[in-house]
Each structure stands twice: as C-alpha cells, then as structure tokens.
Amino acid sequence: MKFIVIIALLVSWLNSSPIKDMMNRDVTIKDNSKILAIGPGALRLLSYMNLQNNIVGIENLELSMDLKSPYRAKLDETHIKTLPIIGEGGAGKLPNLETIISLNPDIIFGSFLSLEQINMIQNKTKIPVVALSYGSSYGGETNKAKLQSIKESLSLIGSIMDKKDRAKELIDYMNDLENELANLTKSDLKFYIGGIGFKGARGINSSESHYPSFELLGLANSIKSPKIGHIEISVEELIHINPDIIFLDLLGKNIINDELKSKNTLYKSLNAFQNNKVFWLYPYNFYNTNIENVYINSFIIASKINPDIDIIHKQKEIYNMFLGSNNSDKLEKTNITTFE
C-alpha cells in the first residue's frame, strides 16, 4: 500500500514539475483543459495554437471582433459572447480577479503584463499564470527579437497544452517563410515604415526599429536604433533621412491622411512621395503584433521591388496556416497595394 502511495506521489510530482515561462518564472501546472488569456496578444497566440475553444472567459475588448487583429476571425462569435467577461482588457488594466477565481481555470496565459502584476494575479487567485512574450518593447525581455520570442512562446504553449505538433508545424512554417524571404529580393534603397500602431493609431512618425518585415528581407531600415521596438521620430528626422520607399501601416490611415493634408508640401518633398513609392501595409500592431501580417507585409514589401511575387496566393497560404482555411475568407480582401 505504502509503495503505491509513493508511486502515486512520484507520478503526480513528475506531472506537476515546474516549467519555465517567458519571464523565467517557475510555474507548476496540474491540469490543462480550462484556460484564460489575459493582456494584449495572449489570446492571439492561443488561437494560432487552435486553443480558442478552451478559454472559459474573455476580455471585453475581444468582443468587438475587430479584424484589424486577424486572429479574431478564428473566434466563434456566438460562443465567445456567452463567455463570462474577465475584465476590460488592455495593457496595465487588471482583470476581475473574483470572476477568475469563480471560473477556476487550470492555467492563465498572460501577455504584456509586468512581473509584479503576474505574480499578484497568481498569488491572489492561486491559479498558475504563464507569461508569454512578444519580444522587446511588447512586454518581453529588452532587446529580445520579436519572432524568436513568438516561437518560444508558441512552443511553451505547445508543451503545456499537449500541442507540440501544432507548435512544431507553426514554427517550421515560420522558418520556411523566413528562409524564402531571406533569398527573395535585394535592394540598396532606403526603406521606412510609418504609422505603426502603438496603444492606438498613430501617424507617419510612429515607426519601428528592427521592423521584422525589413529584417526578414534583409532590407535597410532607415531608422537605426540600438533599442529593438517601437520608436517615435520627429518630422525633421524623416525629412533628413528622405527615404526612397515609404510603407505606411493601415491602422494609422485616418491620422496619416490628416497629416498629409496639413503638411502637404513637407511630405510631398520626400523622394518616396515624388516617385510614387508610398504603399500601405496591413496593421502590424492591434492588441499586440499580428504575426501573420508580419509575413504577409514582408511579401508585399518584396513585391514592390520584384513585381513577380504572387501576393494573393501567399496571403491566402499564410492565413490558412495561422487561422485555418475556413476563416481566411472572412478577412477582407481589400486591394491595399495602391496609395492615393
């Protein structure tokens, strides 16, 4: 009898051995069927892993179903509208801890939360909180590259949720895309990305150093900063750099159009505007970074240098892999490649 007890204890100990999350915390997981996603981007990574139906509660702002975050195409609207609301959602805002306790999930996945907040939520609810990461300046380790953090987060979710195959499938696909992009095109032009959303829509001067789409293609980002992540530059700096090609994030479209009206002569003096080398890209950030759009944008950028690339086909393939073939049709097929 004693022997059996010892074996049982040993098995349960092995099963609940701690894992290291993306903030290097030791988290002990006992069960993995009911889960919650808290903070910008947590639900995105879970839905890439096809776990959107395991969530037992939802943040209020996810209910907008706004497809500027393409992963929301994957959410079953009628289902999630019946889920209890665990808080407003958004960086810095705490969830409703009482609701979380009464839902009694097995695991909480958190993204873009401070270490203090994560520990506090875990201490109060007694439910293991696993920190995910979108890399530097998006709630992750300083100067840690975005796509690497994403892959590590996906593989962490995979091992916790017994979905290692899906994690491997996604990561392999991401690696394949990256290899393809690395050899796709060459250019010595000066590239600039503007209109990057950061906690809401922003204008032309909102940029990103180490913008992943440029890096994947091996193109020179005209914004050089040692710090990886979001950066706000001055108009004068942009005039001084005078990029050859400007890409603008659709999220900032309204603000950008206003800016172009009010400072028309200034912006129109830039080489890119004079040569009609200004193009829209899909939203990079909307409730944290849209990973599928990072790859799609990379192909769009490449197609502006090498027009032979079949964007429509590639876009469908990427959506299919991240979001599933039934859902990729939901995403609007607007022709965003022209700029007026």
Place this chain on the structure above:
Amino acid sequence: MNKKLLVSIILLLLTSTFFVVSLFTSSNGVNFGDLQRVIDGDERVLLIFEQIRLPRALVAFFAGASLALSGALMQAVLKNPLASPFTLGISQASAFGASFAIIVLQSYSSVFIFSGSFITTICAFGASLICTFVILYLGKSTQMRAESLILAGVAIGALFSAMTMFLQYFATEVDVSATLFWTFGDLSKADIYTSVIIACVFVPSLLFFYQRFWKFDALLLGNESAINLGVSVVRLRVGAMIVASLLSAITVSFLGIIGFIGLIAPHIIRLILGSGHKMLLPLSAILGGGLLLLADIISRVIIIPLVVPVGILTAFLGAPLFLYLLTRKKN
C-alpha cells in the same frame, strides 16, 4: 452631547453596514447568498473572500480613514477648509515618488534587499514631504490666503503630474502600464498586508492627535491665543503636516491617487457637528472609511461585469462637492 453620540452611532452603523455589504458585493451585484456558500465551505468562494473581498474591504476602510484624517489634519493646521492631500498636490507628489521608484530605481526587480513596495513607499513619502514643506513655506512665509494656497497646490500638483509623465515617456511599456494604476486609484491590488501596514500608520496617528485635539481647537482662535494657551504652533503645524503626508503617501503608494475623500469627509462632519476637533478627527476618519467603502461598492456594480477603478469614482463624486464648497464659501 446627545447629538454627538447619535451621529457617532449612526456613522459607525453605516460604516459597518458598508463593510458587510462590500464583503458580499461582486461584479454581478450584491449577493448575500454567498454567506450560505461560505458556511457550506465552498472552496472557491472562501478563496474569493480571503484573497479578494476581505482585503479589499479592509483596505478601503483604512485607506479612506487615513485620507480623511490626513485631510482633517491639513485643514486644521493650515486653517484652510479646502486643504486635502489631493488639492494640495501631495497625492500627485506621492505618485511621482512611487513612479520614480518603479521606473528609475526598478524597485520591483530583485536587486533590492527590501521588498519593492517598501522602496516605493519610501520614495512616495519623500516626494510628498518635499511637497508638504513647500506648502508650509508658502503658507507661512508669504502669508498666503486660503484660496491662494489651493492655487499653489494646483500648480504643485500639475508640476508633479508632469514629472510623472516625463518619467513614463522614457519608461518601458510594461513599467508604464504598471504606473498607469496610480493615476486611476485601484483597490484590487490590495492584500491583507497592505491593509495591516496602512492600519499600523493610521491607528497610532489617530490616537496621538486625538489626545491633543484641544491644541487644534486652540489654533482656531488664532496663533496668538494658541501660543498663550501653551501650544507650540510651529511644532504642531509641522508635525501634523508630516503625519498627514505620511498617511497620504502610504495609501497612494499602495493604491494610487484616490481624490477628494480627504476633502469631503471632514467637511461633512463639520457641517453636522461644528469644528470641535474632539469629534472631528475620529469621526472624519470613520466617515472617510465609510465613503471609500461605498465608492468601492459602487465601482463594482456601476458597469456590470467590469470593475471601475475607485479613484475615477471618488473624483466623480468629489469634484461637484468641491465646486459646491467653493461657491458656497464665496457667498
């Protein structure tokens, strides 16, 4: 005498009622049925009471009481009915100190021997002391009128808010989202230790000044008369202001900026019972605790199922009252 007793009893009853109601309020409204589930030993509900509702109710009472006592002390020694931690800029100064600790000193990283909240509180207190001494200097040396002192408070508050924003501009995004809480004032972070720490500052402060209530009454007769009665005016003023800013700094560093409680509570007591500090000091504190409990209850049921940070709510309730007091004073 009877009126005082009656008011005290009513206040105590009201505050205790709010305390109990608070324990049974969730984001789905007030539900006394939870009591049965506690008796049945429902593990989840017990956890909710232990980790969320009890700390929340305790901290609401002690923080409200601390802020009200802080306001009552400031109003007494500055002889200014509009004085409070919020209107004098002391809350904003504390928030700056706390932001400084988190963003610049990285107080929550493990480098420090002391816990992060200790460093944060020390910095919040330090900044609020700077603000306090500026206020004291302005009030004394320049013979500032009551209204001017409040204007000075607005200026100092704006300055410290700007300095907080300056820090946030350069902080990492996660630090910014962490400091966002102070500008809201939020009770959901509170745990039992928070309420114990706040109580450990509040209770001795109240007892200490309660024993010296007559000195504040003497001060009302004018500085000369107070000195003739044997009150060391300068010591009383500086001492009371330091304790008042400590009370405010402790609540701000744990819970964020919760405005207007410190202003309203002493006013309501003064309206009912007059300016005698024997009743004003303890009853303001009890009323302050009751008011914050009430505000917290409302904050949980006003937008079901979300919990609105309580600081937003006290400002909604307090700002109109502040304006009313201002206009009434003019008339």
